[in-house]
Amino acid sequence: MSLSEAKAADSHGEKAVERKSVYVYEAPVRIWHWVNAFCILALALTGYFIGSPLPTVPGEASANFLMGYIRFTHFAAGQILAVFLLLRIYWAFVGNSHARQIFYVPFWRGSFWREWLHEVKWYAFLTAKPKKYIGHNPLAQSAMFVMLTLPLIFMVITGFALYSEGAGRDSWEYVLFGWVFTLFPNSQDVHTLHHLGMWVIIIFVMVHIYVAVREDIMSRQSIISSMISGERMFKDEDD
Ligand code: HEM
Ligand code: HEM
Numbered sequence: 001m002s003l004s005e006a007k008a009a010d011s012h013g014e015k016a017v018e019r020k021s022v023y024v025y026e027a028p029v030r031i032w033h034w035v036n037a038f039c040i041l042a043l044a045l046t047g048y049f050i051g052s053p054l055p056t057v058p059g060e061a062s063a064n065f066l067m068g069y070i071r072f073t074h075f076a077a078g079q080i081l082a083v084f085l086l087l088r089i090y091w092a093f094v095g096n097s098h099a100r101q102i103f104y105v106p107f108w109r110g111s112f113w114r115e116w117l118h119e120v121k122w123y124a125f126l127t128a129k130p131k132k133y134i135g136h137n138p139l140a141q142s143a144m145f146v147m148l149t150l151p152l153i154f155m156v157i158t159g160f161a162l163y164s165e166g167a168g169r170d171s172w173e174y175v176l177f178g179w180v181f182t183l184f185p186n187s188q189d190v191h192t193l194h195h196l197g198m199w200v201i202i203i204f205v206m207v208h209i210y211v212a213v214r215e216d217i218m219s220r221q222s223i224i225s226s227m228i229s230g231e232r233m234f235k236d237e238d239d
Contacts, residue, residue: 021233022134024226029099032088033227036152039081040205043155044198046074051195075163082156098135102144112138123211130219134232140211147204151197158194162187 025033049070057064092100106112119139121127131137136144161180164173165187184190216223222233 019233019235021222021231023230024096024098024134024232025230026091026095026099027230028087028091029095030227030230032084032091035084036081036088037205039077039084040201042073042077043081044202046070046077047195047198050074051191078156078159078163081152082160085152085156101136101141102149105142105145116142123214130215132219132221132234143204143207147200151200151204155194155197155201158190158197162190162194 049067053067089103092103115131116138118127118131119137122130123139135141157177158180160173161177164171164177167173169178180190181187184193212223212227215221220235222231222235226232
């Protein structure tokens with residue numbers, strides 16, 4: 001039975017509704033999204049304790065290795081995040097146009113900022129009708145670029161620079177990232193900036209999850225399931 005026949009021939013007298021869906025987020029983008037989210041969860045939790053360590057406890061060191069496990073988790077998750085970020089950058093070149101959105105802001109395009117303003121009003125409950133986008137809306141795109149893409153690159157660079165202090169001057173970490181200490185000769189400054197970067201990302205994540213749930217309820221299009229299935233479904237007849 002075709003969709004239109006199904007619509008007409010519903011046995012309970014109710015009309016079945018046909019909905020359009022578009023394939024937006026390719027598998028590598030979705031896999032990266034969730035791997036990245038779990039890495040950030042692990043990094044923020046363990047990073048917080050690296051910055052504010054637990055008190056030293058008496059007893060045999062091998063029985064009290066908690067700080068060691070915390071640091072190991074941080075460094076392991078940091079390296080996974082870095083590898084997936086590189087793969088994600090590769091996918092920005094070979095994937096579809098939506099895969100490129102979080103890597104730039106079309107700063108000189110007037111229409112981008114007009115639509116950006118419309119999104120600000122929509123999120124502030126100042127306008128009643130949302131615009132529909134197949135990929136990210138302009139406000140999301142600019143927020144992701146400024147508050148996640150750039151901070152992530154910054155965290156990887158400063159993270160590996162800090163790691164190189166322990167790994168030594170003949171380590172690949174120092175060869176690639178030792179220049180950070182030319183910019184900030186005091187290692188404490190790098191710690192503080194790396195720490196500050198965490199709060200920028202945490203603020204992004206809190207707002208991000210709120211708006212994802214809000215959009216899912218209010219904008220008449222699928223949002224959260226789009227980052228799982230890749231498909232964006234439009235729920236209004238006139239879309
Ligand atoms: C979202 C990403 C990340 C977050 C939220 C994060 C968070 C943190 C925080 C809060 C600290 C404590 C800083 C302080 O107060 O001294 C820290 C330390 C550190 N992080 Fe990260 N980090 C991230 C990514 C990375 C990456 C990619 C690496 C690379 C392997 C890394 C390696 C380190 C190292 C080596 C330290 C210093 C440990 C020490 O003091 O001995 N981090 N991180
Ligand atoms: C550490 C946590 C998270 C971070 C850093 C993060 C970051 C991002 C980024 C960068 C994108 C753009 C993906 C791309 O184009 O490559 C995105 C999209 C998305 N994220 Fe997250 N995310 C996180 C957690 C979550 C959670 C928990 C949810 C679910 C409630 C979620 C729902 C979504 C959705 C629905 C989209 C697609 C938005 C759209 O439809 O345009 N995210 N996220």
